Every structure is written in structure tokens, then in C-alpha cells.
Amino acid sequence: MTIKRETLRKDFPILDRKVNEEPLLYLDNAATLQTPNQVLKKITEFYQKSHANVHRGVYTLAQEATQAYEQVREQVAAFIHAANAHEIVYTRSTTESLNLVASSFGELVVQEGDEILLTIMEHHSNLIPWQQLAKRKKAILKYVPLTVDQTLDVHAFKQQLTEKTKIVALAQTSNVLGVTNPVKKLVELAHQQHAYVVVDAAQTVAHHALDVQDLNVDFLAFSGHKMGAPTGIGVLYGKSELLKAMPPIQFGGEMIENVTKTTATWQPAPWKFEAGTPNIGGVIGLGAAIDYLNHLEMSWIAATEKKLMMHLLPELQKIEGLTIYGPQTVERHEGIVTFNLAHIHPHDVATGLDMLGVEVRAGHHCAQPLMAALGVESTVRASLSFYNSIAEMDRFVYALKMVKEFFNHESE
Amino acid sequence: MSLNKLNLLYRAVVLDHAQHPHHKGEISQVTQKVTLHNPSCGDDIQVFICVAQNQISEISFEGQGCTISQASASMMTDVLQGNSVSQALSQCEAFFALTMGKAIAENQKEALGDAAVLGSLAEFPMRIKCATLAWHAAKMALEGTLK
Structure with missing residues (x-):
């Protein structure tokens, strides 16, 4: 088995495909991780x-x-x-x-x-x-x-x-x-x-x-x-x-x-x-x-995902009207971030992101008692993995801002 | 990156219905009421109808949801209000067919009023449930009046 950290994205051909004419940005890794060629x-x-x-x-x-x-x-x-x-x-x-x-x-x-x-x-x-x-x-x-x-x-x-x-x-x-x-x-x-x-x-x-x-x-x-x-x-x-x-x-x-x-x-x-x-x-x-x-080594995976979250979380926190559920500090965050945009339903956010090639989960995430405790029906969840990149985190944040603008603008 | 395709789903009329829904809130006289749950997002929608002599004298809905579900429920109340039970039931069926991308007759489409724009949902199959929930609730309520 040959695996190189530098070229590991090649191990996942699905990451090269397009979704709605945009390059796929897969951020539903908590639901299922993509399968590398070596496994197949x-x-x-x-x-x-x-x-x-x-x-x-x-x-x-x-x-x-x-x-x-x-x-x-x-x-x-x-x-x-x-x-x-x-x-x-x-x-x-x-x-x-x-x-x-x-x-x-x-x-x-x-x-x-x-x-x-x-x-x-x-x-x-x-x-x-x-x-x-x-x-x-x-x-x-x-x-x-x-x-x-x-x-x-x-x-x-x-x-x-x-x-x-x-x-x-x-x-x-x-x-x-x-x-x-x-x-x-x-x-x-x-x-x-x-x-x-x-x-x-x-x-x-x-x-x-x-x-x-x-x-x-x-x-x-x-x-x-x-x-x-x-x-x-x-x-x-x-x-x-x-x-x-x-x-x-x-x-x-x-x-x-x-x-x-x-x-x-x-x-x-x-x-x-x-x-x-x-x-x-x-x-x-x-x-x-x-x-x-x-x-890849588990310690490298953990460190890589931490770096991505360190980049992503503060960027998300800057978006006005965006509420993050769970701890607000990177230290306590694994590669999962769940949020809502004010006045925009999670399903609308997810459909908007999907149009931009960004695949995230929207719903109750099979945790309805938790949703009730958080006082929401549903949320948007982005979950990353070791094959995601800093550039993808930026693209995700940009896409989110576009979606927010679309719905806010349309509702004026 | 472009959100052009979003305009296909979220037409101005859809957004308008979602932001200013028609017939929202419980009506004073209710002959049937049905609550349905969308298991994927956890949203509930309630439909209230008042039927007299096989005619829908009043219809309304209640509940929170996404743009599509709110708009669709609002459009539905506009479409079904005043119609006979059997006419309303066939309109529900026409709406189901439309959102699944099946061809329906031009007069059926016309009878669906604003709701006809949701035909674009066929391009967004994951969202069909959001749009049809209120219509399914209405169908169940209408069938309830026939018993």
C-alpha cells in the first residue's frame, strides 16, 4: 500500500467530481467518510x-x-x-x-x-x-x-x-x-x-x-x-x-x-x-x-483536522447572525461544527450550499433530545476530515456568506 | 460560484409566500385537523379545515418550517379554499405528480395557482418532502371528512 500525505487526495477520486457544476466540497464526513482507492x-x-x-x-x-x-x-x-x-x-x-x-x-x-x-x-x-x-x-x-x-x-x-x-x-x-x-x-x-x-x-x-x-x-x-x-x-x-x-x-x-x-x-x-x-x-x-x-498516523490526522478547525471556527464566528452550537473554543472542538443562520431554515442553507458544490448535513442529526435541549428543531452541520484543505475551509465560508446574502437579499 | 440555480427553486413568489404566509393560524371553526411531522428536519405542520356540505369553507395551517414548506402550505390554502372536497383531493394528487416531475394537464396546472411554480422541485428531489407535507396533511384532513 502506497500512501503519501502530500498526495492523499488522489486516493479519493470522488473528491475530483463536480456537484451542480462546482467542484465537490465534501463536508459531511461525520455521516460517512469517503473510501480510499486502497480499500476498494x-x-x-x-x-x-x-x-x-x-x-x-x-x-x-x-x-x-x-x-x-x-x-x-x-x-x-x-x-x-x-x-x-x-x-x-x-x-x-x-x-x-x-x-x-x-x-x-x-x-x-x-x-x-x-x-x-x-x-x-x-x-x-x-x-x-x-x-x-x-x-x-x-x-x-x-x-x-x-x-x-x-x-x-x-x-x-x-x-x-x-x-x-x-x-x-x-x-x-x-x-x-x-x-x-x-x-x-x-x-x-x-x-x-x-x-x-x-x-x-x-x-x-x-x-x-x-x-x-x-x-x-x-x-x-x-x-x-x-x-x-x-x-x-x-x-x-x-x-x-x-x-x-x-x-x-x-x-x-x-x-x-x-x-x-x-x-x-x-x-x-x-x-x-x-x-x-x-x-x-x-x-x-x-x-x-x-x-x-x-x-497516515492517527496523531497526524488529529493534528491536521485541528488545524482546519482552528482556521474555520473563527471565520464562522465572524459571520453575523451565525450561531454555533457546542463549545465556542477550538480546543474543545473536534472536526464537527453545527450552526444556524438567523432567519434561514437549515434545509434552505443546505440546498443553497449544495448549489455551490458544498455538501453539508441539515436536520436534527438523529439527536432530537439534544435539539430540544438546544431549543432548535434542526441545524446545519459541517464535518471535516484529513483530506479537506484550508482553501476548502475558505471556500465554505465564502459559500455560506453567499447563501446568507441570497436569502437575506431576497427577503427584503 | 453562482447561485443562479437557486432562483429556480426560490422564485420571488415562493419567498413572498414564505415571508408573508396566507391563512396562517388556527381558524375558529375546525372540522378536521391533521398534524404531520417531517422526520428529516423535525418540523411539524398542522392543517385545519372547515368543511360544510362537501365544500371547504375555510382552510389554514400552523407550524414552523423551511422556506419551501411554509410557501407551499401558504399556496395550498389559496388553492384549496372554497373548493369541493373531491376537487381539492384531485388538486392534491396533481400537486404530488407535479413535484415528482410527472406531466400533468395544463388545466390542472393552472388550477394549482402559485403552487405550480413548485414544479421546479423535481430538480431538487431531496426537498420534495418539505413541499408536500402540508398537502399530505390536507389530503388526510379531507379524507377524514368523508368518513
């Missing part, structure tokens, strides 16, 4: 040379496919510093990972009257599974609010943790506010109350090096497509002893040890959670995406 090539090679089902056949191809599939598990474990590869469960997405924890582990440990502590900044995928679990179990759902500077209220977090708290579920990085929560400290606090911590790292995994052992999280979920792999492959990390205790929630091929007409026994974790033919091509792509990120 690896997947194609797999299909052309080694494609077979995994964990079934005794023939050479099956063995090669199985080996490749399991090798990526080792790679994922190394990438997030898991103690061993058996702590890595392949899923379809972050959402499926979090649902798996809620449906399997949550069912085991949460009883009537227990508490589940979430933060108000959760994406629906780390909120609804717990909300529904709480309903089933008659457990109590609690939300940690935001401080005045729209970051997580750690003081309130401490106060809301009790001996009844069984599960704490939180995003490492908010997909709206762009703020990264002090997970290590929060885990420590939660563990003091013997609560388990489930972390949604979907917005962190492609931007910062992760160390699950250092963070001491019990579970951590992320998606391949937010880190350059194809859609449809996700990961659940779980501590060995917890995965061991958890029952599978899907049944079928691959996950069994022995089946009779009336009984069945399971494979050990992680395989007991991987019923049916898995997304093998997606796993191969995930391995290639990790290779890609490792070649």
Missing part, C-alpha cells in the same frame, strides 16, 4: 482471488478467507488496543453494536428500579436501545444535561450516578456539538458505583487514536464506514468476561457448537454473536481502512 482495491482483490465463505469449508479458498477475516479482527484489536482479538465482535454498524449490548447485556444486568444513565447529547442509536430496555425492565432512564457552554456537565454526571446505576451509555465525541467527553474520568466515576460503561466511538475512531484498556470502557462501538471502510460493517468491543456472560441474540449458522432437535450450544465469543454469513468483504475493507489510517 483490497476488497476487489479479495473477491477476485480469495472469496469464499468463512468458518465452514475445509478447502483452501475457505481457509484463506477465514484467515483474512480473523486477521482483521487482530488488526481491529491492535487499532483500539484491546487486550485480545476475541474481544472484537463484527456487527453491521455502530447501531447494531449498541443494540446488541442493550438487548443482551442490558437484559442481563438491568432490573426493575435500576437506573441507566445517558447524556442528553446521545445519537438516537445510543439512546433508543436504552430507552426501550428501560421500558421493558421498568428501569429509570436519566440524562446528564449540558453546561452553559454546551459541553457535558460532569458535575451533574457525578450527582446522577448512584448505586442504582447499572449502565452508563455515552458518546465519546458528540456528532452534533463536536465535543469529546472526558471518557476516562467518567468511566472511573461510573466504576466506583459498579456501573458498566458503554461508549459510542463512531465520531472518534477515524480522528483520534483509541485505547480501550486505558479508557477502561466495558463496551465500545464504532462503524467501518466512518473510517474509510464500506458501509455495513461495524465493531463492538467488549471486555472478555462480559462478552462471555452475554447470551447471543441472533441464532443460526456459524454461531453454534452443537445442535440437536431440541437444544443448541454456542461458540465462544465473539463468534456466538456472528450468526449467519457475515459481511466478509466489509471486514476485508475494514482491515484496509485501518491500514490506511495507520499509514
Whole structure:
């Protein structure tokens, strides 16, 4: 794999296309990252040379496919510093990972009257599974609010943790506010109350090096497509002893040890959670995406994105009538900035930007309780990545000013 | 960089309806009211109708939204007010067809009044939902009067 930081944009041919006769400026990286050629090539090679089902056949191809599939598990474990590869469960997405924890582990440990502590900044995928679990179990759902500077209220977090708290579920990085929560400290606090911590790292995994052992999280979920792999492959990390205790929630091929007409026994974790033919091509792509990120180096990615945000945020703050949600300082901002322009609906802003080739997200970002806490229905979100440039940040700001002028002028 | 194409969607008449919507606010006599939610932006729109002898005597809407949804709702109230229920229902269908880029008869287009300019939405498929929400609410309200 040849990857050069100087020429990495060439690895993403989509960045060369035009949108509405303008060069594409892709700023929806928090929704999905573009896929580099190296990943696509690896997947194609797999299909052309080694494609077979995994964990079934005794023939050479099956063995090669199985080996490749399991090798990526080792790679994922190394990438997030898991103690061993058996702590890595392949899923379809972050959402499926979090649902798996809620449906399997949550069912085991949460009883009537227990508490589940979430933060108000959760994406629906780390909120609804717990909300529904709480309903089933008659457990109590609690939300940690935001401080005045729209970051997580750690003081309130401490106060809301009790001996009844069984599960704490939180995003490492908010997909709206762009703020990264002090997970290590929060885990420590939660563990003091013997609560388990489930972390949604979907917005962190492609931007910062992760160390699950250092963070001491019990579970951590992320998606391949937010880190350059194809859609449809996700990961659940779980501590060995917890995965061991958890029952599978899907049944079928691959996950069994022995089946009779009336009984069945399971494979050990992680395989007991991987019923049916898995997304093998997606796993191969995930391995290639990790290779890609490792070649660039996570520290370089983090520094590059920080530089872009350092340039962008002050420029946005200069635009009159533009409200930024989340922290106002670059230090606390990851590559996500969510905002509104006064008197212009986010959908109108996004359509305007789209006409200028700038692709941003508008809506509630699957975080409606957070929108309610912020007092808005919807917002505009721009999210950047290591392949964006300073020039693109300038172009984005310019486009935003044009859109603002268009709507303000037209409304006179 | 140019925003010329935006003028296609945001015609003066659209912006005017959005800024000064007609028939906005709940009417005093309501026979049917329907609230619909746009799941992509979280906006709600409410449509109120008063139907007597199969005739829409009054129609109005309430709710916040983008330029397109507000303008479309305003235009809709202008179009449907005073019409028979069946006539209004067929106008809703004509509007749905128009925004999807399907050809509709010239007299149908004419009957849609200002709303006919939203035919340009066919070029902005991601925004069709914004424009049709109020019309879907009206359709449900009108169908409610037939039960």
C-alpha cells in the first residue's frame, strides 16, 4: 500500500467530481467518510482471488478467507488496543453494536428500579436501545444535561450516578456539538458505583487514536464506514468476561457448537454473536481502512483536522447572525461544527450550499433530545476530515456568506 | 460560484409566500385537523379545515418550517379554499405528480395557482418532502371528512 500525505487526495477520486457544476466540497464526513482507492482495491482483490465463505469449508479458498477475516479482527484489536482479538465482535454498524449490548447485556444486568444513565447529547442509536430496555425492565432512564457552554456537565454526571446505576451509555465525541467527553474520568466515576460503561466511538475512531484498556470502557462501538471502510460493517468491543456472560441474540449458522432437535450450544465469543454469513468483504475493507489510517498516523490526522478547525471556527464566528452550537473554543472542538443562520431554515442553507458544490448535513442529526435541549428543531452541520484543505475551509465560508446574502437579499 | 440555480427553486413568489404566509393560524371553526411531522428536519405542520356540505369553507395551517414548506402550505390554502372536497383531493394528487416531475394537464396546472411554480422541485428531489407535507396533511384532513 502506497500512501503519501502530500498526495492523499488522489486516493479519493470522488473528491475530483463536480456537484451542480462546482467542484465537490465534501463536508459531511461525520455521516460517512469517503473510501480510499486502497480499500476498494483490497476488497476487489479479495473477491477476485480469495472469496469464499468463512468458518465452514475445509478447502483452501475457505481457509484463506477465514484467515483474512480473523486477521482483521487482530488488526481491529491492535487499532483500539484491546487486550485480545476475541474481544472484537463484527456487527453491521455502530447501531447494531449498541443494540446488541442493550438487548443482551442490558437484559442481563438491568432490573426493575435500576437506573441507566445517558447524556442528553446521545445519537438516537445510543439512546433508543436504552430507552426501550428501560421500558421493558421498568428501569429509570436519566440524562446528564449540558453546561452553559454546551459541553457535558460532569458535575451533574457525578450527582446522577448512584448505586442504582447499572449502565452508563455515552458518546465519546458528540456528532452534533463536536465535543469529546472526558471518557476516562467518567468511566472511573461510573466504576466506583459498579456501573458498566458503554461508549459510542463512531465520531472518534477515524480522528483520534483509541485505547480501550486505558479508557477502561466495558463496551465500545464504532462503524467501518466512518473510517474509510464500506458501509455495513461495524465493531463492538467488549471486555472478555462480559462478552462471555452475554447470551447471543441472533441464532443460526456459524454461531453454534452443537445442535440437536431440541437444544443448541454456542461458540465462544465473539463468534456466538456472528450468526449467519457475515459481511466478509466489509471486514476485508475494514482491515484496509485501518491500514490506511495507520499509514497516515492517527496523531497526524488529529493534528491536521485541528488545524482546519482552528482556521474555520473563527471565520464562522465572524459571520453575523451565525450561531454555533457546542463549545465556542477550538480546543474543545473536534472536526464537527453545527450552526444556524438567523432567519434561514437549515434545509434552505443546505440546498443553497449544495448549489455551490458544498455538501453539508441539515436536520436534527438523529439527536432530537439534544435539539430540544438546544431549543432548535434542526441545524446545519459541517464535518471535516484529513483530506479537506484550508482553501476548502475558505471556500465554505465564502459559500455560506453567499447563501446568507441570497436569502437575506431576497427577503427584503 | 453562482447561485443562479437557486432562483429556480426560490422564485420571488415562493419567498413572498414564505415571508408573508396566507391563512396562517388556527381558524375558529375546525372540522378536521391533521398534524404531520417531517422526520428529516423535525418540523411539524398542522392543517385545519372547515368543511360544510362537501365544500371547504375555510382552510389554514400552523407550524414552523423551511422556506419551501411554509410557501407551499401558504399556496395550498389559496388553492384549496372554497373548493369541493373531491376537487381539492384531485388538486392534491396533481400537486404530488407535479413535484415528482410527472406531466400533468395544463388545466390542472393552472388550477394549482402559485403552487405550480413548485414544479421546479423535481430538480431538487431531496426537498420534495418539505413541499408536500402540508398537502399530505390536507389530503388526510379531507379524507377524514368523508368518513
